[in-house]
Amino acid sequence: xxxxxxxxxxxxxxxxxxxxxxxxxxxxxxxxxxxxxxxxxxxxxxxxxxxxxxxxxxxxxxxxxxxxxxxxxxxxxxxxxxxx
Ligand code: SF4
Numbered sequence: 001x002x003x004x005x006x007x008x009x010x011x012x013x014x015x016x017x018x019x020x021x022x023x024x025x026x027x028x029x030x031x032x033x034x035x036x037x038x039x040x041x042x043x044x045x046x047x048x049x050x051x052x053x054x055x056x057x058x059x060x061x062x063x064x065x066x067x068x069x070x071x072x073x074x075x076x077x078x079x080x081x082x083x084x
Contacts, residue, residue: 010052010055010056010059013050013051013052014050014052014056015046015047015049015050015051016043016046016047016050020042020043020046023039023040023042023043023046023069024043024068024069024070025067025068025069026039026067040069040074043069044069044072044073047069047071047072048072050072053071053072054071055071056070056071057070057071057072057073057078058071059071060073060078061078061081061082064078064082065078
């Protein structure tokens with residue numbers, strides 16, 4: 001886990017800051033499978049151009065983030081990486 005300064009620097013470089021952050025988590029109202037696929041694809045495309053994608057994925061794996069898109073992966077993809 002990075003220190004406070006490191007974490008702030010990481011957050012400042014995150015490409016998912018702002019209104020596009022909504023694509024990274026399912027809506028509270030739920031979503032159909034095809035809606036989820038589209039939302040996740042949109043979020044992953046943002047991750048593809050993010051300067052901190054490697055550190056983000058590292059943190060998500062270390063913290064066992066159970067929900068959302070982190071470092072270009074969804075929760076089931078992270079589970080596979082953790083079990084590998
Ligand atoms: S890799 Fe994706 S989830 Fe992580 S900070 Fe960047 S845009 Fe956000």
